[in-house]
Amino acid sequence: MRKKKAYLEMLLKDEIVEGVAERPFISRKARTSLYEIVQALHHAAKNPDISALALSIEPLNTGWARLSDLRRAISKFRRSGKQVYCFLQEGGNAEYYLASASDRVFMPPAAHLHLVGLSAETFFFRNVLERFGIEAELFSMGEYKSAAEMFTRMGMSEPAREQLERILDDSFEELCRALEDRGFSREDSTALMDDGPYTAREALARKLVDGICYQDELAGKMEEILGKKARAVAAARYRAGDGLVRRILTFRRSRIAFIDVTGHIETGESRRNQAGREMAGADTIRKFLDHAERSKITRAIIIRIDSPGGSGIASDLIWRKISIVNKKKPVVVSFGDVAASGGYYIAAPAGRIIAEPTSITGSIGVLAGKFVARGLIENLGIRREAIVRGKHAGYDSAFTKFTPDEEEKLRQQLSEFYREDFVKKVAEGRRISEQEVDEAGRGRVWTGKRAVENRLVDELGGLMEAVQRARESARIPEHAKVRVVHYYRHRKLWERLMPGMRPPLLALDLIERMERLATQGILLEMPFSIRIR
Numbered sequence: 001m002r003k004k005k006a007y008l009e010m011l012l013k014d015e016i017v018e019g020v021a022e023r024p025f026i027s028r029k030a031r032t033s034l035y036e037i038v039q040a041l042h043h044a045a046k047n048p049d050i051s052a053l054a055l056s057i058e059p060l061n062t063g064w065a066r067l068s069d070l071r072r073a074i075s076k077f078r079r080s081g082k083q084v085y086c087f088l089q090e091g092g093n094a095e096y097y098l099a100s101a102s103d104r105v106f107m108p109p110a111a112h113l114h115l116v117g118l119s120a121e122t123f124f125f126r127n128v129l130e131r132f133g134i135e136a137e138l139f140s141m142g143e144y145k146s147a148a149e150m151f152t153r154m155g156m157s158e159p160a161r162e163q164l165e166r167i168l169d170d171s172f173e174e175l176c177r178a179l180e181d182r183g184f185s186r187e188d189s190t191a192l193m194d195d196g197p198y199t200a201r202e203a204l205a206r207k208l209v210d211g212i213c214y215q216d217e218l219a220g221k222m223e224e225i226l227g228k229k230a231r232a233v234a235a236a237r238y239r240a241g242d243g244l245v246r247r248i249l250t251f252r253r254s255r256i257a258f259i260d261v262t263g264h265i266e267t268g269e270s271r272r273n274q275a276g277r278e279m280a281g282a283d284t285i286r287k288f289l290d291h292a293e294r295s296k297i298t299r300a301i302i303i304r305i306d307s308p309g310g311s312g313i314a315s316d317l318i319w320r321k322i323s324i325v326n327k328k329k330p331v332v333v334s335f336g337d338v339a340a341s342g343g344y345y346i347a348a349p350a351g352r353i354i355a356e357p358t359s360i361t362g363s364i365g366v367l368a369g370k371f372v373a374r375g376l377i378e379n380l381g382i383r384r385e386a387i388v389r390g391k392h393a394g395y396d397s398a399f400t401k402f403t404p405d406e407e408e409k410l411r412q413q414l415s416e417f418y419r420e421d422f423v424k425k426v427a428e429g430r431r432i433s434e435q436e437v438d439e440a441g442r443g444r445v446w447t448g449k450r451a452v453e454n455r456l457v458d459e460l461g462g463l464m465e466a467v468q469r470a471r472e473s474a475r476i477p478e479h480a481k482v483r484v485v486h487y488y489r490h491r492k493l494w495e496r497l498m499p500g501m502r503p504p505l506l507a508l509d510l511i512e513r514m515e516r517l518a519t520q521g522i523l524l525e526m527p528f529s530i531r532i533r
Contacts, residue, residue, distance in 0.1 A: 133375025
């Protein structure tokens with residue numbers, strides 16, 4: 001008996017996360033895992049029973065590198081000879097970038113398409129600190145290391161503006177290339193974004209979409225191309241999960257360990273910060289690497305990095321562990337939206353580094369200093385007395401400025417860490433000269449595309465490319481099946497109950513960043529609060 005034709009039904013909305021998606025007990029706001037989506041599309045492209053994809057896109061909250069990986073997976077599905085129909089409920093640049101990989105795009109009549117070009121924003125808080133009597137004494141190694149500028153300046157320095165312009169140019173170019181799939185030239189794409197935003201009918205007239213309909217009518221569109229008896233297969237059910245039976249049946253199968261480094265890199269265990277953001281703990285990451293190294297059936301390790309950096313000592317501890325493990329088992333690093341400063345530092349010893357064209361990386365440079373709140377306590381009418389022993393006893397004090405000797409000592413320590421640790425370790429891991437690292441360094445931030453050109457990255461690609469390179473490095477035959485095993489921390493009960501609940505982020509992010517700068521030594525962080533939308 002002939003099987004009914006089937007099509008994959010997939011909904012993308014809200015946040016697409018790295019690693020293992022949270023499964024909440026109470027909250028209905030479950031997150032979606034990037035790996036699960038890409039894997040589902042990968043398997044569906046090879047499945048002869050799946051003839052098409054019905055893709056629904058609602059407003060997304062995710063970075064451009066993750067979007068790039070998703071778009072590549074959709075394009076590969078389409079190149080396998082299967083059609084993709086997309087229903088775009090509402091969206092802007094990011095949503096349309098994804099939708100443009102489809103054969104046909106539809107929108108509801110009352111929708112708007114906010115295709116208006118890209119913008120990048122940074123925030124500066126010097127005036128706010130001065131009003132409270134707080135002064136930032138922060139020092140960087142590298143003229144492009146602009147992470148401290150948000151506290152020390154009222155606008156971008158020329159080096160910071162230069163690198164941000166370059167990142168925006170590359171991201172805009174990637175968006176224009178995506179519009180080529182719709183038949184638009186580079187000039188057409190720019191003109192379309194200059195004329196936006198659009199109503200659904202205006203988008204149809206400009207050939208940005210192919211039709212106007214409601215989501216419930218998309219099933220009828222699929223029946224038109226596949227026949228009346230076409231059945232929908234939900235992507236959530238199609239994904240090959242790691243249930244108990246599957247784990248038993250594949251227990252002895254060769255494994256590839258998959259370890260996520262998500263969020264700021266800190267000492268201790270992985271956790272969430274006060275603002276609800278993920279923090280990658282050096283102890284947790286090293287335990288995962290230890291386990292993967294000892295496992296006899298684990299043949300290779302993939303480290304997925306989505307981190308702007310963080311603590312210098314935490315980054316160095318992870319670097320050391322990866323250096324040791326890579327001598328015994330191949331380590332492949334895959335970059336997400338951001339893998340900069342400490343996020344790049346830990347990637348340097350890997351056997352191969354893969355990035356998306358729009359991944360933000362580099363930022364090879366260091367930062368240190370403190371905040372002086374002497375003006376604040378004076379404004380509050382607080383009288384302070386201190387008794388000290390030792391010339392530099394007030395070095396870490398939040399109530400005294402650095403002396404000239406202390407400032408000079410701090411600058412020397414930053415220079416030493418930059419040249420003797422960061423530059424040398426990148427040069428060793430990437431097999432390039434220290435001069436080449438310095439020319440690409442001094443705090444410069446690069447897109448993945450440019451990082452390939454200056455040899456900081458080996459190739460462009462995403463999760464499936466990382467899995468393929470891990471197989472090749474471990475010399476696993478193409479026909480042999482492997483099991484990709486994700487390592488992840490077990491989340492606290494409150495996180496599983498209400499993962500969608502987050503306190504206001506900007507103020508808490510600001511406070512936590514000030515706390516890190518005040519309490520930690522050398523930091524490896526990229527410029528803060530860059531948002532491209």
